[in-house]
């Protein structure tokens with residue numbers, strides 16, 4: 559492991575850092591996909607699929623590293639039974655299912671991509687509303 563390589567490159571035991579690194583990947587993939595969906599970048603089916611796959615695998619992994627006591631410190635993770643109860647599993651499943659459905663559709667043109675990407679975008683806010691604190 560490279561010391562000081564920063565959050566994006568490190569997969570260490572700190573649940574907060576790991577969580578934030580994963581969500582940064584989600585954000586980056588979202589930017590690529592969102593630019594294409596809005597017509598601000600040219601649609602490219604392989605890039606679209608890669609962004610969708612990144613979103614899907616990140617969301618799946620995200621839930622695995624939520625643990626008790628990891629809601630204190632430099633984190634926007636909200637304290638409400640992170641990953642254990644309540645709406646969190648629902649929100650995670652929605653996001654994972656929306657991205658899985660989008661992958662399965664293998665969109666080959668912009669309009670079919672837009673159709674499957676919409677629900678993926680909506681799934682972000684559904685979880686953030688309850689489980690992500692606003693930045694201080």
Ligand code: HEC
Pocket residue numbers: 574577578579581582584585588613617632633634635636646649650653678679681682683685686689690691
């Ligand atoms: C299952 C819940 C859940 C879903 C679904 C989800 N997020 Fe998040 N997201 C979180 C939580 C919790 C945090 C705060 C993590 C922390 O600070 O420890 C977060 C943080 C972030 C961050 C800030 C990362 C950082 O620290 O710089 C970005 C960007 C982000 N999410 C984008 C997205 C996008 C885009 C989607 C949809 C594709 C999405 N999220 C879906 C729960 C979720």
